[in-house]
C-alpha cells in the first residue's frame with residue numbers, strides 16, 4: 001500500500017512516499033522551483049543502521065565512574081524505558097539539589113529538526129526551565145560575533161537575520177554587487193524551520209540577467225555560481241578587513257565619500273578616517289599596504305572602490321567572514337564603507353549580511369511572525385556565549401568577559417543535549433572532550449548514533465519528524481507546511497516531548513509541562529495563535545482543518561520591493577536607528593568604553609594568530625577553511641547517499657590547489673593526513689584550480705570517527721574538520737566561534753587508513 005504525506009525538513013518541503021509502513025522516497029514539494037538534492041538522503045537516514053534502537057547507559061557510568069571518566073570508548077548497556085527515565089529524573093533532581101540549577105548545562109545548541117512543536121531544544125528548555133533552571137547559551141555559531149556587534153552599530157540584527165533589501169530591488173537597481181565570501185548556492189539549500197520554496201536561485205539568475213555585475217571576493221571560486229558570471233578576487237582568508245579599509249582609503253584619497261550621508265546618518269567618521277589615513281598608528285591603510293596582507297593587487301582594490309562609488313552598489317558578506325579571529329572587524333568595516341558610499345536605505349544599495357548564507361535572505365515576503373513552539377522562561381540567570389562551551393567546562397568559578405559584562409562560569413556537573421551536536425559544531429574536539437569528561441553525567445536524546453550520542457552516559461532514542469505530526473514554519477519563507485506523521489516510531493524511539501513529559505511527571509510537574517494538551521491540541525493551539533497574529537496584520541489564512549487538509553498555507557509575495565533602512569535614510573531625525581546616537585556608529589562609544597584592547601571604538605585591522613601572514617604559517621603553511629557542506633546539513637544526513645557519493649575513498653573531500661599538491665607530491669583522489677598541533681584527520685584530496693594556492697577547504701559534518709574511540713588525541717579517520725580548528729573567541733566583544741582561523745600541513749597517509757565505522761552502532765549497541 002502506498003501513502004503520500006505532506007512533510008518538511010530544513011532542506012525542503014516534500015511529500016513522503018510510504019510503502020507498507022516504510023518511508024521510501026521524499027518527493028519535492030510541487031511549488032519548489034529548486035528543491036536541491038538533499039531530500040534523496042532522507043530514507044537512508046530514517047531507516048539506516050545509524051538509528052538508535054533503544055535506551056542505553058554507558059557501562060562505566062553504571063559502575064559509578066562519573067567525574068573525570070573517559071567517554072566515547074566504553075560499551076553501552078541496553079536498558080528499558082521505565083528504568084532509564086527513573087534514573088534520569090533522579091539524577092537531574094539530585095544534581096540540581098546538591099549543586100544548584102547553574103550546575104546543569106542545558107543550552108543544547110543545535111539545529112534539531114524542522115517542526116516547531118517537536119523542536120527538541122525548545123522542549124528540553126521547557127522541561128529544564130519548569131524544573132528549576134539550567135545554564136543556557138546565548139548567540140549562535142552562525143553569526144555570534146556579528147549579532148553582538150550589530151546592535152551597537154546599526155541598532156538591530158535585522159541586517160543579518162531579518163528582512164533585508166530584497167532581490168527584486170537588487171535586480172531593478174543594483175549595478176555592482178560586492179560579495180565577501182561570494183553567494184554560495186549550496187548554503188541556500190536550507191532554511192531553519194523548513195522552507196517551502198528555494199526561490200533564491202531564480203531570483204539570483206534574474207538579477208544576473210538584468211545586468212548586475214557580481215564580484216566574488218573569496219579564496220574559493222565555487223562560492224559564485226557560473227550563471228552569475230562573477231569576477232573572482234581570490235583573497236587570502238581572514239584578511240577582508242584590510243581589503244575594506246584600503247577601499248575606504250581610496251575613497252577618502254579621491255574625495256569620493258558621501259559627506260552628506262556621513263553627516264546626516266552616521267557618527268564617528270572623523271575618527272575612522274584618521275585611523276585609515278595613518279594618523280593614529282602611523283600606518284596609512286593604502287591599497288599597497290592591503291595588497292601585501294590580502295594578496296589582492298593594489299590596482300584591483302583601487303578599481304573596485306572607485307567602481308563602487310560610481311554606480312549603485314550592494315555590499316554583502318557571508319556569515320563565515322565573522323567566524324574568524326577578530327571576525328567583528330570585516331563586518332564593521334563593511335558597514336563603515338557602506339556609510340561612505342551613502343547607499344544605505346536606497347533601492348538596490350547599502351548592505352546586508354548573508355545573501356549567500358541561507359535560503360530566504362532577500363526573498364520577497366511580507367513581514368509576518370512564524371508559527372512558534374511552546375517556550376518558557378529559564379529561572380536561572382547563568383549563561384555563556386554559545387561558542388565558549390569548552391572554556392565553561394574548563395574554568396569553573398572563573399570570569400569570562402563578554403560584550404562589556406563579566407560572566408561567572410558555573411561548575412558544570414550535568415550536561416543535557418537534545419537536538420544539537422557539540423561534537424559536530426564545536427572547535428578543537430580533543431579539547432572539548434577533555435572538558436566534557438569533567439561532568440558527572442551526560443544525557444543525550446538523539447535519533448542517531450552521532451558523535452554526541454557516542455560521548456554520552458545516558459542515551460535516549462528520539463523519533464525523527466517522519467514519526468510524528470508537526471508544523472514547519474520559518475520567518476524567511478512564504479510557506480507554512482503541515483508535517484503529517486508518515487511512519488510509526490522506529491524501534492523503541494520516542495518523541496522528545498513525551499520523554500520530557502514523563503520526566504516532568506516524575507518530578508511532579510507534568511501538567512505545567514504539557515498544559516494538558518496532547519500533540520493535536522498543541523498544533524491547533526500554535527496554529528491558532530499564528531492565525532490571530534496574521535489577522536492583526538490584515539492577512540487572512542485558512543482555519544486549521546483546511547490548512548492540515550491542504551498540507552500548506554502560502555503567504556502571497558508583496559507587490560512592492562522592500563528596501564531596508566529606507567525610512568531612516570529619508571529622515572534620520574524622525575526614524576532614528578536604535579543606537580545611542582540614533583545613527584550608524586562608525587565609532588561606538590559603548591564598545592570603546594568596554595576597554596578591550598582588541599576592539600577599539602571603530603573598525604581596525606588585527607592580525608589573526610592563525611592565517612597565512614602569521615608566524616605559525618612557517619610550520620603549518622596551509623589555511624584550512626571548514627565551510628558548510630553541499631551534501632548535508634551539518635552532521636545531519638551524513639549517513640545518506642548524497643554525502644556518501646561526494647566522499648573520496650570514504651573520507652571527507654579536501655580541495656587543494658595544484659601548486660600545493662605538486663609541492664607535496666600529492667595526487668587527485670589520494671587519502672591524506674591533515675594535521676596541526678591540535679590533531680590529525682584523514683581526507684580525500686580533490687586537486688582543483690577553483691581554490692587559491694595556500695588554502696585548502698573541507699566541509700564540516702563528517703561524523704567524528706577517532707581511530708581509538710574515547711581517546712582525546714586520536715586521529716579522525718573520516719575527516720571531521722573540527723579536530724583541527726582553533727577554539728578561541730573572536731574577541732571579548734563577540735566571543736563567537738573562530739573556526740575559520742586555522743592553519744594545517746598535509747602529507748600522504750602512510751599505509752592504509754582504517755575503516756570508517758561511525759555510521760553503525762557503537763560497542764554494546766545493536
Ligand SMILES: Nc1nc2c(c(=O)[nH]1)N[C@H]1C(S)=C(S)[C@@H](COP(=O)(O)OP(=O)(O)OC[C@H]3O[C@@H](n4cnc5c(=O)[nH]c(N)nc54)[C@H](O)[C@@H]3O)O[C@H]1N2
Nearest residue numbers: 110111112113141142419420421425445626634635636739
Ligand atoms: N569548523 C566549523 N564548525 C562549525 C561551523 C563552521 O563553519 N566551521 N559552522 C557552525 C554553525 S554555523 C552551526 S549552526 C553549527 C551546527 O551544529 P549543530 O546544529 O549542532 O549540527 P547538526 O548536525 O544540525 O545537529 C543537530 C542534531 O540534532 C539531531 N536531531 C535532529 N532531529 C532531532 C529530534 O527530533 N530530536 C533530537 N533529540 N535530536 C534531533 C540530529 O541528529 C543532529 O545530531 O556548526 C558550527 N560548526
Ligand SMILES: Nc1nc2c(c(=O)[nH]1)N[C@H]1C(S)=C(S)[C@@H](COP(=O)(O)OP(=O)(O)OC[C@H]3O[C@@H](n4cnc5c(=O)[nH]c(N)nc54)[C@H](O)[C@@H]3O)O[C@H]1N2
Nearest residue numbers: 142181187217218220237238318319320357627628633634
Ligand atoms: N547545504 C547546506 N547549507 C547550509 C548549511 C549546511 O550545513 N548545509 N548550514 C546553514 C547554516 S547553520 C549557516 S550558519 C549558514 C552559514 O553560511 P556561511 O557562514 O556564509 O557559509 P560557509 O559555507 O561557512 O562560508 C561561505 C563561504 O565563505 C568563504 N570564506 C570562508 N572564510 C573566508 C574569508 O576569510 N574570507 C572570504 N572572503 N571568504 C571566506 C568560503 O569559501 C565559504 O564557501 O549556512 C547554512 N546553509
Ligand SMILES: [Mo]
Nearest residue numbers: 140141142143
Ligand atoms: Mo549556523
